[in-house]
Amino acid sequence: MTFPKKITKEEILQLPEFRFEGKVHVISNEADIKDATTVLAREKLLGFDTETKPAFRKGQYFPTALVQFATEEEAFLFRINLLGPHYRIYDLMEDESITKIGVALRDDLVDLNKIRRFEPVGFIDLNEVVKELEFENMGARNLTGMILGKRINKAQQTSNWENEELTKAQIHYAATDAWVCREIYQVLNSKGYLY
Numbered sequence: 001m002t003f004p005k006k007i008t009k010e011e012i013l014q015l016p017e018f019r020f021e022g023k024v025h026v027i028s029n030e031a032d033i034k035d036a037t038t039v040l041a042r043e044k045l046l047g048f049d050t051e052t053k054p055a056f057r058k059g060q061y062f063p064t065a066l067v068q069f070a071t072e073e074e075a076f077l078f079r080i081n082l083l084g085p086h087y088r089i090y091d092l093m094e095d096e097s098i099t100k101i102g103v104a105l106r107d108d109l110v111d112l113n114k115i116r117r118f119e120p121v122g123f124i125d126l127n128e129v130v131k132e133l134e135f136e137n138m139g140a141r142n143l144t145g146m147i148l149g150k151r152i153n154k155a156q157q158t159s160n161w162e163n164e165e166l167t168k169a170q171i172h173y174a175a176t177d178a179w180v181c182r183e184i185y186q187v188l189n190s191k192g193y194l195y
Helices: 009-013 030-041 087-093 105-115 126-132 140-148 168-190
Strands: 023-027 045-052 064-070 074-078 099-102 123-125
Touching (some): 045 168, 064 105, 064 168, 074 168, 087 105, 123 126
Parallel strands (some): 045 099
Antiparallel strands (some): 045 064
16 A cells, blocks of 8 residues: 655545544643553553643743653543653653654654653654655644545644643644554554554
């Protein structure tokens, strides 16, 4: 099976919407961190993403507010703006036995390093993978369209990730963004595009 190497916004809009339908855990207190990270540490493959409150003024900067990990059936959203840079979350990001799949990871990892120094290990950036495969479009939305034939909703991307409570729409968006990276990787792998 071959995938299209490029896609237009119009073509994406014609695709059926796709979102994570599994169980989502929003981790916002210390008590839940151990259970969540224990589940994640047993996995070999995780989808990964982060969210940050958008900066609309030049020179404005906000630290990462949310770190997302997704298994096939569960998504874990760690509200690090409330939790702080907990060592258990960072241990997952340094665990070489777990492959973490994301899109455009460089800035995410740089920003997480500003909060707490760590050595990211086991990360695969789908943008880098598809660049080698000569895809013309990158990013989670485009790759979902080209590889999965589906459309993810990006409406919450610039919402306030430091809200006291995340909305249902934000929770679905954040879970989907991490999970879809895992799904894309699995499809590329099953079709022999990864080696």
